[in-house]
Amino acid sequence: MQRIILHLDMNSYFASVEQQANPFFRNKPLGVCAYLSPNGCIIASSVEAKKVGVKTGCRVYQAVKLCPQVILVENDPNKYRSVTQKLFGIMKSYSDSFEPYSIDEAFLDLTGWCRDFKQAEYLAEKIRGRVKAEIGSWLRCSIGLSFTKFLAKFASDTAGVDSTLMLPDQASLEPVFRGRQLTDLWGVNRRFKKHLNALGIRTIADLRVFPVQNLFSALGKPGYWLYCHVNGLEIDHLRSLEELKSKSIGHSYCLPRWTVDKKYLSAVLFKLASKVGVRLRERKQLAYGVYVHWSYIGQGGLSKSFKLKKPVYTTDDIFRPAQQVLSRAELSHKVTMLAIGVFNLCPMFKQPELFFRPDLNLSEAMDQINGRYGSQMIYRGLLWKTENLAKDRIGFRKIDF
Amino acid sequence: MYDQINEPIEVLVSFKTNEIVPQLFSWRRKIYKISQVHLVHTSTLGRQTLYHFSVTDEVNYFQLVFNPFNLSWVLEKLYSSG
Ligand SMILES: [Mg+2]
Numbered sequence: 370m371q372r373i374i375l376h377l378d379m380n381s382y383f384a385s386v387e388q389q390a391n392p393f394f395r396n397k398p399l400g401v402c403a404y405l406s407p408n409g410c411i412i413a414s415s416v417e418a419k420k421v422g423v424k425t426g427c428r429v430y431q432a433v434k435l436c437p438q439v440i441l442v443e444n445d446p447n448k449y450r451s452v453t454q455k456l457f458g459i460m461k462s463y464s465d466s467f468e469p470y471s472i473d474e475a476f477l478d479l480t481g482w483c484r485d486f487k488q489a490e491y492l493a494e495k496i497r498g499r500v501k502a503e504i505g506s507w508l509r510c511s512i513g514l515s516f517t518k519f520l521a522k523f524a525s526d527t528a529g530v531d532s533t534l535m536l537p538d539q540a541s542l543e544p545v546f547r548g549r550q551l552t553d554l555w556g557v558n559r560r561f562k563k564h565l566n567a568l569g570i571r572t573i574a575d576l577r578v579f580p581v582q583n584l585f586s587a588l589g590k591p592g593y594w595l596y597c598h599v600n601g602l603e604i605d606h607l608r609s610l611e612e613l614k615s616k617s618i619g620h621s622y623c624l625p626r627w628t629v630d631k632k633y634l635s636a637v638l639f640k641l642a643s644k645v646g647v648r649l650r651e652r653k654q655l656a657y658g659v660y661v662h663w664s665y666i667g668q669g670g671l672s673k674s675f676k677l678k679k680p681v682y683t684t685d686d687i688f689r690p691a692q693q694v695l696s697r698a699e700l701s702h703k704v705t706m707l708a709i710g711v712f713n714l715c716p717m718f719k720q721p722e723l724f725f726r727p728d729l730n731l732s733e734a735m736d737q738i739n740g741r742y743g744s745q746m747i748y749r750g751l752l753w754k755t756e757n758l759a760k761d762r763i764g765f766r767k768i769d770f
Numbered sequence: 771m772y773d774q775i776n777e778p779i780e781v782l783v784s785f786k787t788n789e790i791v792p793q794l795f796s797w798r799r800k801i802y803k804i805s806q807v808h809l810v811h812t813s814t815l816g817r818q819t820l821y822h823f824s825v826t827d828e829v830n831y832f833q834l835v836f837n838p839f840n841l842s843w844v845l846e847k848l849y850s851s852g
Contacts, residue, residue, distance in 0.1 A: 390808055391824060391831045447811055447812065447813035
């Protein structure tokens, strides 16, 4: 049977959703910010803003300097999540094999659901039309269709705004790879490119005909995978939800106030730890590892991770080792970003030792109260007056299932 | 930039199939006629789901929120294009 994979990627996602909501923002340079203070980061910009150089990662003050009439709005995660939910709902109605890849990207396996690529192309247009009709007319997406996941993603990356690109067979590959950089390939960063260059591989065409056994011995499995990908050999599949549950849970926060104040940092850290704790308990998992990280102004920072003999489950358990690192550390510069998380996850089991800890039940009871009445109804004294710290934020690759 | 309002309003609404369409609302003793609904999104407050409506009249953008639990409407945000 002809394998048919579709990859859909929304164009300038957060900015387009804001322009969809408010038509007075359309056709204008718009930046969606982490927060609106001068140091706030632009996390997404509209097509019009990109044209004048206002790009992701740009600071608010820089954006205003580049383009004084730029419209800046604070990000609204609920808006984007709602639209994603509707979008994925539409996609899922066309196949039972669906893999969300990020907040605005997903794969759909149409094998067996479409007779051929012609029918798949018709379906792609149907999906695009339904997005406009059922969610919003301003929303645009790139769609790629091919016979492997990798190629479908490459096709949508290449397709351009509001367009579909189909790579239905081997013969269609050579022309689209011509003139493209190695770093245009999914999974090839600058470091990987250097390794390829060292082997004498300069172009995608070089890579396609390179002896695969040499690639394998020089770069290991990633080299072999890449060879398969560019030659249209499928070694991948759409991942089920169970496979997608991430192997770690973490939260980070770019501080609006850069500081060496350990009391403030500790309060933020506890708030982040409590978010991690809630997600860990929602997933009914235990963690055998905790990590903490912070970045200093300029560059550098500190990362520490612990593998633990006894698993952690409560917010206090997660917070304690991280807090120890913070309290003992000599802060060389002002801290700009804090992160904390857990890893080495395993399913929850109530071993006797855990069962007799009253704070376990307390954590679960607190989660229940917050789940029912709002996420900040009941909290620890340490969090008093920190309501505005580490508010809900959204990341591109972070999606919960 | 948006003005945060967060004041209760009275709204005239039509219920269509699987859809709620606010038609006009009164705020600070003025009536605003909604010409178009551009986006509907949801958020949660504990167990309750709230429905946010991004709407415009000829010159203003409004974000209204409907709480089905207590049947209240609030004007959350305002943006004037003029
Ligand atoms: Mg995108």
